[in-house]
Amino acid sequence: MIAAAAAVTFAVLLTATLVGASGLSPSSVLAELADALPLVHIDSGLTTQQQAILWQIRLPRVVLGALVGATLAVAGAAYQGVFRNPLADPYLLGVSSGAGLGATVMIVAGAAGAGMGSLGVPVAAFAGGIVAVAATYLLGRSVGGGRGEVVIILAGVAVAAFANAAQTFVQQRYQDSLQSVYAWLLGRLSTDGWSDVTLVLPYVAVTIAVILLFRRTLDVMSVGDVEAASLGIRPARVRLLLVAVATLGTAAVVSVSGLIGFVGIVVPHAVRLVVGPGHRLLLPLSVLAGASFLVLADVVARTIMSPAELPIGVVTAAIGAPFFLVVLRRGTGMQ
């Protein structure tokens, strides 16, 4: 099952690499990619400029899309498992609103001449996302008095609302950065070559690895905390750890791609409808399906208005929603 899904994901990534606005012929791109393999020598006939487009612009974008999609999907699945709430998504505890605030402040400061280079916005978004979730957690604990997840989620609603208000306030004060802020909020698979990929890769790797490690634990915990505790699992700690790594990964990918919605909720549910709710299959398949989904969405974003961009957040929602309804219908028919 997982091997087949991995093959599909690979095919999607490969296909996405053949498509683009610069009119490279798919066959020469394939030849160029094959030429990069060890012991293979094919002359692709691409100019130096075309090779640069493929290796430094298009391929990193596809890879980044895969990393962002995989992380959002697996983080969403983890959140849904931890909160035992099918509507939970990685943005539940305010990470996106916090990141939006951080990014907006930095974009505005950049326009005013802060000059932190291209790293400024991702770093600020990352910090904003982490701070927002930490605030949610601490607030939830202090007012919740042990009433568990519901209070944390409600605290997240409050923190997100506050961060959104602050973000809007900053945005209104500095109108000349309006378009940059707006574009960031809609999401875009940034194309800073490989630097964005290397920036998020460690976080993505840790997030996916840790969440996958706990896939059986989550299955046990879904039976109930008492049963889990009798097997030596400490549910509260596992929850905290999983929320922490899912948040870390989400904050990292959001900081380079902006706010891309719908992936964290649609992909895990689509996978569940196919293979059932068990985390043992759900989590690894969410990684693969998330990568495929976002890379495909980016292909649409790159082709529909080519050579102009369509914000990828628009695409994930526009193709995600109908697709999701189809899956839902088939899923309910099967049960």
Place this chain on the structure above:
Amino acid sequence: MLHHRLVHSRRAALRMCALVIALLLGMVLTACGSGAEDPAGGSGGDAPGAAAEAPGSPGDAPQRIVSLSPSATEILYAVGAGDQVVAVDDQSDYPQGVPTTDLSGYTPNLEAILGYQPDLVVFSDDNGDLKSGLDRVGVPYLQLPAPGDIEGAYEQFAQVGVVTGHADEAHELVGEVREQISAAIDAAGGAGEGLTYFHELDPTLYTVTSASFIGQVYSLFGLQNIADAASGAGAYPQLQPEFVVSANPDLIFLADAQAGGESPASVAQRPGWAGVTAVRDGQVHALDADITSRWGPRIGDLAQRIAQILADRPGT
């Protein structure tokens, strides 16, 4: 084309007259121009709903003008109505010494505007129902939306002149700017013919097509806009990086080169951009963002700057 709204005011008839006069004057000026076409085209489309009236005598001209648009502010001062301006919005910073306040043209606050007791409010976009608010309190206004082309900008100069009692100066100003632009085109001497360019609004590659106001200025020099391939996405599309690199423009103009912004060096460091003709030939140029985004009297300066860049280009 002309949306004429019923203005609920005692002087509605007069205002309509003023509108007609202003428009006629615009047409006359345009007709005097160098074989101009009908200016009513372009994306700036609608004739401004000028509820302001032409003063009967110089003494009747508005004396407490509030401007909520940097372009309008520049036009007001250029036609000699600067002394009649009491407040301008937070984005207006030219010419030096304009009475900048914290008024916003994007999120206009009617109460704050009325605090200056204006007898004329000039703005570009009808944000936050500004127009109906001003209608309600009976304050005359003049809307100057982004014009679709240069002739549209000239019309606005004329309109501002008529409404503020400086019709002659406005007429002169149009002549001067026309003169400046044609001198710039002569100076470039066809050096721009057939060259391709990319005009960058921000680092995420928002740009303009030839259908935009600024794109028209470039077209005067025979420059070809690489973004025209994306005109399906409007006059201000966001281009894909791989397209810009593969389109390989001869010239890149940066309207996002303010402090902390982009520079020829930062463009050269973008992945895959080092081989672009403009980068290789040192033809990445920073432009003053204010001059490129406003449709005021400094259009001529922009044209001169472009002419200078083309003239300095090696091999011309």
